[in-house]
Amino acid sequence: MSKETVYVERCMGVNGLEKVILTEVRGFSAEVYLYGGQVTSWKNEHREELLFLSNKAIFKPPKAIRGGIPICFPQFSNHGSLEQHGFARNRFWTEDLDPPPFATNTTNKAFIDLILKNSEEDSKIWPHRYEFRLRITLGPGGDLMLTSRIRNTNTDGKSFTFTFAYHTYFSVTDISEVRVEGLETLDYLDNLKNRERFTEQGDAITFESEVDKVYLSTPTKIAILDHERKRTFVLRKDGLPDAVVWNPWDKKAKALSDFGDDEYKHMLCIEAACVEKPITLKPGEEWKGRQEISAVPSSYCSGQLDPQKVLQGG
Numbered sequence: 001m002s003k004e005t006v007y008v009e010r011c012m013g014v015n016g017l018e019k020v021i022l023t024e025v026r027g028f029s030a031e032v033y034l035y036g037g038q039v040t041s042w043k044n045e046h047r048e049e050l051l052f053l054s055n056k057a058i059f060k061p062p063k064a065i066r067g068g069i070p071i072c073f074p075q076f077s078n079h080g081s082l083e084q085h086g087f088a089r090n091r092f093w094t095e096d097l098d099p100p101p102f103a104t105n106t107t108n109k110a111f112i113d114l115i116l117k118n119s120e121e122d123s124k125i126w127p128h129r130y131e132f133r134l135r136i137t138l139g140p141g142g143d144l145m146l147t148s149r150i151r152n153t154n155t156d157g158k159s160f161t162f163t164f165a166y167h168t169y170f171s172v173t174d175i176s177e178v179r180v181e182g183l184e185t186l187d188y189l190d191n192l193k194n195r196e197r198f199t200e201q202g203d204a205i206t207f208e209s210e211v212d213k214v215y216l217s218t219p220t221k222i223a224i225l226d227h228e229r230k231r232t233f234v235l236r237k238d239g240l241p242d243a244v245v246w247n248p249w250d251k252k253a254k255a256l257s258d259f260g261d262d263e264y265k266h267m268l269c270i271e272a273a274c275v276e277k278p279i280t281l282k283p284g285e286e287w288k289g290r291q292e293i294s295a296v297p298s299s300y301c302s303g304q305l306d307p308q309k310v311l312q313g314g
């Protein structure tokens, strides 16, 4: 008798924190912690982990979990008076049992709806009422989709403004063998140079030192090529014009207490974001931001493998 797929399973994760495991028929899976509303794992049909999660990640509030896909809301980075990356990543989300319908109906079965609302405590630092609905879906082909719907439910007539990011940590074999496509020639703000604005030169983005840049008005599709593993991640986004690229490299890695000294070699953050032009919502208005990631064999998507290596059969 064939084992039936359990698409959504609720269980306990590290330190007794609640988590949800999504599984698809072909064997892909994803894990989501209610703490942070955070994806911490995304595996392909061979059970290979596709996201980076630090060996030193701390699963203990109020610390945010280092890795996976933290949600930065209502503030990205330190662009404002709130704590770094806002508070959504270290709050307990709840399951949204009756979410409003989506415009497009799909037949996906492996998904979970989460919700975060204002609390009395948070109102002291961010005096607004809101409903943040997050749907996390694992598609039949293994794609991981995150859809955020944020609604202003203020009753005092006030608008609110926020910045946002899906802070995705991709797992890569060797950062010095990784190339990012889709951000060439774009303008970016360099966080390592007081957010000064520059224009990207050259035709490929590769990595040989610390990087912390906010690329502006990027295309909706970005590819991350892991040459060594011959795997390409394709990130598609909607409603999120910017893309943050971050790798702490050796020195900054050492300064992070929840990050191994050498782990920077095996991760790259590419973050679908809205940073340069914050979003403002009037009471009753809703904003939607979507990210979809997939992992495909490199030759399929790029067609730009190193000719030298191709010739040598490497």
Ligand SMILES: O=P(O)(O)OC[C@H]1O[C@H](O)[C@H](O)[C@@H](O)[C@@H]1O
Pocket: 077, 084, 085, 191, 212, 213, 244, 245, 246, 269
């Ligand atoms: O250490 P965290 O608060 O999680 O932030 C990690 C990183 O997130 C983003 O990528 C920012 O652009 C970086 O400046 C920051 O260092």
